[in-house]
Amino acid sequence: MLNRRQFLQCSAALSLSSLAWAVPPLRLAYFETYSPLSFRGEAGMQGILVELFDELLGKRLGQTLVHQGYPWVRAQSLVQHGEQDAMCTVATPERLSYARAAQESVLDMPIRVFVRADSPRLADLQAVQNLAQLRALDPEVLSYVGNGWAKEKLAGMRVDWGGTFADSLRKLKAGRGEVMVENALTMQYTLKQLDPERRVLMLNNDLERSRFQLLISLRSTHLGLLPAFDEALRRYKREPGYAQLFERYGIRL
Structure with missing residues (x-):
């Protein structure tokens, strides 16, 4: 039979065990x-x-x-x-x-402009160095539902919010929009999967960085x-x- 001290020690051990399992x-x-x-x-x-x-x-x-x-x-x-x-x-x-x-x-990822290689405004877009200059050109931007960065930074611009990230890239390839403004990391990876023909170009200028x-x-x-x-x-x-x-x-x- 357990004495009082042993009982208290066992109770404490069981309590600690229960707390560990409860995390x-x-x-x-x-x-x-x-x-x-x-x-x-x-x-x-x-x-x-x-x-x-x-x-x-x-x-x-x-x-x-x-x-x-x-x-x-x-x-x-x-x-x-x-x-x-x-x-x-x-x-x-x-x-x-x-x-x-x-x-x-x-x-930290650079934010860049992505555009079709045959865009009639390719030269103008290549000259863009920041979001203010992009806003002045007023391109039709393709994005996706839930893109909080774009919702904040591209407010007031013409943005198509339909579909997913991949859907937006497919639209850009098909010419159903003018640009995407995205982080270079995910776009480069996705372009390898969805654009082997290289219809879409990543422009060189970093508009800002996404943390x-x-x-x-x-x-x-x-x-x-x-x-x-x-x-x-x-x-x-x-x-x-x-x-x-x-x-x-x-x-x-």
Whole structure:
């Protein structure tokens, strides 16, 4: 029979065990068709972001992770309402109203103009060096639902918001729009898959840079992870493995 001291020790151990089991997994929501950053593969969500979070949040910070892909609008809504814990994207003012951003960016990507090679305004577009100059030309821009960066930066311009990221690129190839204004990383990767004929050109000038950050919902129990994540990410960026992760997807930083 247990004496009082043994009983209390056992009770404490059981309580700690219960608390450990009660820690919920960190649920990450992704744009499901945003290669090479995040995309749905045969084994579930794959891509640069998935591997990076497995390394940092999973391996280094000891978190149990659940990776889920959705249409981009739905992914953001789930984080907003606390049904998913986090996502990785540009920290726009709208998103910061319901999520907190890590200080360190996961990656910084140049924003460039993409245009058909036979565009009658190719020379004019090649001369564009910033968003103000692009706005002055007033091209018909193709984008996709849920693109928060474009919603903020291209406000007032003629933007077709129909379909997905890949749908917009197909429209550009078909001449059903004049330009796309996107990050060079995902567009270069997607062009290799969807435009082997090279009908679409990436212009040389960086209009600005897009910072992708980990955003954790204000309703999440994991908000306290952000300082540790920032430190782990800073260390990872100094290691060869960070650049090697991108190189596995054919991208040199």
